[in-house]
Amino acid sequence: MSDTATKHEVLLRVDDLVKHFPIRGGLFKQVKSHVRAVDHVSFEIERGKVLGIVGESGCGKTTLGRTVLRLTPRTAGKVFFKDKDIFEQGKGNLLKLRTKMQIIFQDPYSSLNPRLPVNEIIGEALVQHGMVKNKSEMMDRVIDIIEKCGLFPEQACRYPHQFSGGQRQRICIARALVLNPEFVVCDETVSALDVSIQSQIINLLKEMQEHLGLTYLFISHDLSVVRFISDQVGVMYLGELVEYGEKNQIFNTPRHPYTEALLSAAPTFDFAELRTRKRIILKGDIPSPVNPPSGCRFHTRCPFAQELCSIESPEDIEVEPGHRVRCHMASGKISASGH
Amino acid sequence: MTSNTTVSKCLTGRKDKQVESFWSSIFKQFRKNKLAVVSFYVLLVIILACIFVPIFSPYTMEQTNMQEKSLPPSAAHWFGTDDIGRDLFTRLFVGGRISLGISLAVVALECVIGILLGTLAGYYGGFVDGLIMRIADIFLCFPFLIICITIVSIFSSGPVTLIVTLAVLSWPSIARIVRAQILSLRELEYMEACEALGISDSRRMFRHLLPNVMAYVIVYATLGIAGTILTETSLSFLGMGIRFPIPTWGNLIQAARNPAVLDKYWWYWVPSGVAIFLTVMCWNIIGDALRDAVDPKMKR
Numbered sequence: 001m002s003d004t005a006t007k008h009e010v011l012l013r014v015d016d017l018v019k020h021f022p023i024r025g026g027l028f029k030q031v032k033s034h035v036r037a038v039d040h041v042s043f044e045i046e047r048g049k050v051l052g053i054v055g056e057s058g059c060g061k062t063t064l065g066r067t068v069l070r071l072t073p074r075t076a077g078k079v080f081f082k083d084k085d086i087f088e089q090g091k092g093n094l095l096k097l098r099t100k101m102q103i104i105f106q107d108p109y110s111s112l113n114p115r116l117p118v119n120e121i122i123g124e125a126l127v128q129h130g131m132v133k134n135k136s137e138m139m140d141r142v143i144d145i146i147e148k149c150g151l152f153p154e155q156a157c158r159y160p161h162q163f164s165g166g167q168r169q170r171i172c173i174a175r176a177l178v179l180n181p182e183f184v185v186c187d188e189t190v191s192a193l194d195v196s197i198q199s200q201i202i203n204l205l206k207e208m209q210e211h212l213g214l215t216y217l218f219i220s221h222d223l224s225v226v227r228f229i230s231d232q233v234g235v236m237y238l239g240e241l242v243e244y245g246e247k248n249q250i251f252n253t254p255r256h257p258y259t260e261a262l263l264s265a266a267p268t269f270d271f272a273e274l275r276t277r278k279r280i281i282l283k284g285d286i287p288s289p290v291n292p293p294s295g296c297r298f299h300t301r302c303p304f305a306q307e308l309c310s311i312e313s314p315e316d317i318e319v320e321p322g323h324r325v326r327c328h329m330a331s332g333k334i335s336a337s338g339h
Numbered sequence: 340m341t342s343n344t345t346v347s348k349c350l351t352g353r354k355d356k357q358v359e360s361f362w363s364s365i366f367k368q369f370r371k372n373k374l375a376v377v378s379f380y381v382l383l384v385i386i387l388a389c390i391f392v393p394i395f396s397p398y399t400m401e402q403t404n405m406q407e408k409s410l411p412p413s414a415a416h417w418f419g420t421d422d423i424g425r426d427l428f429t430r431l432f433v434g435g436r437i438s439l440g441i442s443l444a445v446v447a448l449e450c451v452i453g454i455l456l457g458t459l460a461g462y463y464g465g466f467v468d469g470l471i472m473r474i475a476d477i478f479l480c481f482p483f484l485i486i487c488i489t490i491v492s493i494f495s496s497g498p499v500t501l502i503v504t505l506a507v508l509s510w511p512s513i514a515r516i517v518r519a520q521i522l523s524l525r526e527l528e529y530m531e532a533c534e535a536l537g538i539s540d541s542r543r544m545f546r547h548l549l550p551n552v553m554a555y556v557i558v559y560a561t562l563g564i565a566g567t568i569l570t571e572t573s574l575s576f577l578g579m580g581i582r583f584p585i586p587t588w589g590n591l592i593q594a595a596r597n598p599a600v601l602d603k604y605w606w607y608w609v610p611s612g613v614a615i616f617l618t619v620m621c622w623n624i625i626g627d628a629l630r631d632a633v634d635p636k637m638k639r
């Protein structure tokens with residue numbers, strides 16, 4: 001699809017992004033502490049590529065996706081979309097950018113307004129941005145996109161409650177794609193669906209991505225889905241991006257113990273892989289993002305943790321081209337066998 | 340293009356079963372409540388009577404006839420005549436027109452103010468919310484009747500003054516209801532999708548949020564009409580409502596303040612008392628039934 005010239009165009013660059021939610025309490029609702037939902041996350045996505053983000057519940061995946069689209073203000077850091085810092089854009093420019101960056105949510109029930117018919121849900125943004133001249137043109141565009149998303153034209157005037165979960169997710173996809181965006185955040189887009197429907201929706205997303213040359217930030221906690229759809233994978237733990245690299249690098253030669261743990265916990269049907277891989281069982285629960293552990297945030301659960309890990313926070317090390325890890329073992333400061 | 344046929348199919352399809360969803364389920368739920376259905380018809384009869392009786396009656400509300408004063412109910416004067424010979428049957432329904440009309444106008448105005456301010460407060464939050472809700476709190480602190488009486492006695496006691504006064508004094512409750520609903524709806528993912536799609540604030544407020552709170556507004560408005568009828572009656576009874584000789588239900592029932600009338604001329608005040616009672620009851624029953632239909636969780 002994409003030739004070599006466009007291949008290396010960076011569409012989205014996230015630079016040291018930080019998002020903290022203040023926790024207020026007490027008599028005057030003063031800020032008591034912060035939830036460090038996203039902490040110093042950096043990555044790039046090239047045009048036409050899919051970056052999968054994995055991590056346990058509460059590690060800040062959704063917050064990352066929302067902050068990247070400026071649906072919520074950031075605490076610090078920058079997000080560049082085609083070299084424009086989206087947090088520096090004025091109202092008018094941001095509105096234009098909105099048509100280029102879309103999001104598909106996890107819950108197909110709460111993400112559709114029950115009081116609006118499907119054609120209005122999908123078409124209202126077209127009207128809002130002046131992309132269609134009149135109602136019948138809007139209808140044409142709506143019908144075109146819902147057919148592409150696997151719905152029927154006569155369903156265009158129904159209300160969301162008349163659709164199943166999978167169909168609703170198709171409506172959500174149609175709503176996001178009708179504006180011809182370049183970048184789409186898929187936030188656990190299939191998690192709420194039946195397994196049988198999951199694969200249909202994943203295939204639809206993949207098909208659309210290939211056809212339209214879309215770029216995805218694909219958030220999921222399902223490794224097999226991420227493996228299927230992604231080109232790059234980022235692993236998040238307690239708001240930090242602990243490992244980032246090409247899909248093969250992450251799945252075949254993971255360097256962070258947390259990634260290894262995630263991979264070993266995922267079911268696999270590959271017997272060769274089953275025999276060779278070591279199982280890492282994580283101790284304990286995920287700590288609170290309000291008081292993340294000192295040093296390496298993962299040290300409380302890491303089977304290889306040593307003294308240094310609880311004192312010094314590991315830096316982001318590039319272990320091979322395009323493969324970055326935050327771990328003292330990767331930087332050689334400690335060794336796995338030293339324990 | 341295929342879409343033109345589809346559009347028309349859409350639009351015709353809309354009428355029979357598409358819109359059913361929310362409102363029709365409320366309607367179905369409402370119809371299950373027999374008492375509410377009966378109340379609805381009783382109210383309908385009262386309203387129709389208020390509209391048509393003054394039109395077809397051989398008497399007018401002001402027409403006096405000293406030969407026929409203080410007559411008990413008869414074939415010529417169904418509810419008798421008052422102390423200056425006016426036909427009380429006609430006056431009752433003219434009064435109903437005014438009492439009901441004023442109540443409807445008050446509630447309508449109150450809803451407009453309340454919805455607008457409640458939506459703004461809930462949607463924008465922060466300073467706007469703080470300001471509007473503090474103003475609402477101040478209005479709710481006023482001793483209602485006393486302020487009404489003061490305003491009405493400072494200005495004239497025409498229907499417009501009365502309507503505006505009552506509406507301005509009672510919008511805070513509806514603003515609170517709307518605001519609370521909008522606060523919770525605002526967090527839903529479809530509102531976030533609106534943000535991502537770049538939908539304008541006004542469309543988000545009035546096309547996305549408002550239809551979702553209308554059901555609550557209607558419930559409140561229905562119950563509010565009952566309350567306003569009573570308030571209007573109390574004000575008239577105190578002589579602070581619409582002035583004589585224009586009849587309202589409050590003005591008519593005021594006749595009972597005179598012990599002699601209370602004792603001997605029961606037809607002066609019983610019909611208006613019954614009318615007030617029936618109307619208020621019906622609005623309340625309908626409002627309760629609507630509330631149960633809209634939100635089964637609110638049912639006690």
Ligand SMILES: Nc1ncnc2c1ncn2[C@@H]1O[C@H](COP(=O)(O)OP(=O)(O)OP(=O)(O)O)[C@@H](O)[C@H]1O
Nearest residue numbers: 021035037056057058059060061062063064221289
């Ligand atoms: N609006 C908010 N206010 C305060 N804290 C928040 C808010 N949104 C998220 N958080 C907190 O930020 C952290 C990250 O939340 P987030 O929803 O991004 O996690 P997630 O990785 O998407 O989890 P899941 O897989 O369950 O969706 C959580 O601890 C959450 O409690």
Ligand SMILES: [Mg+2]
Nearest residue numbers: 061062063188
């Ligand atoms: Mg999430």
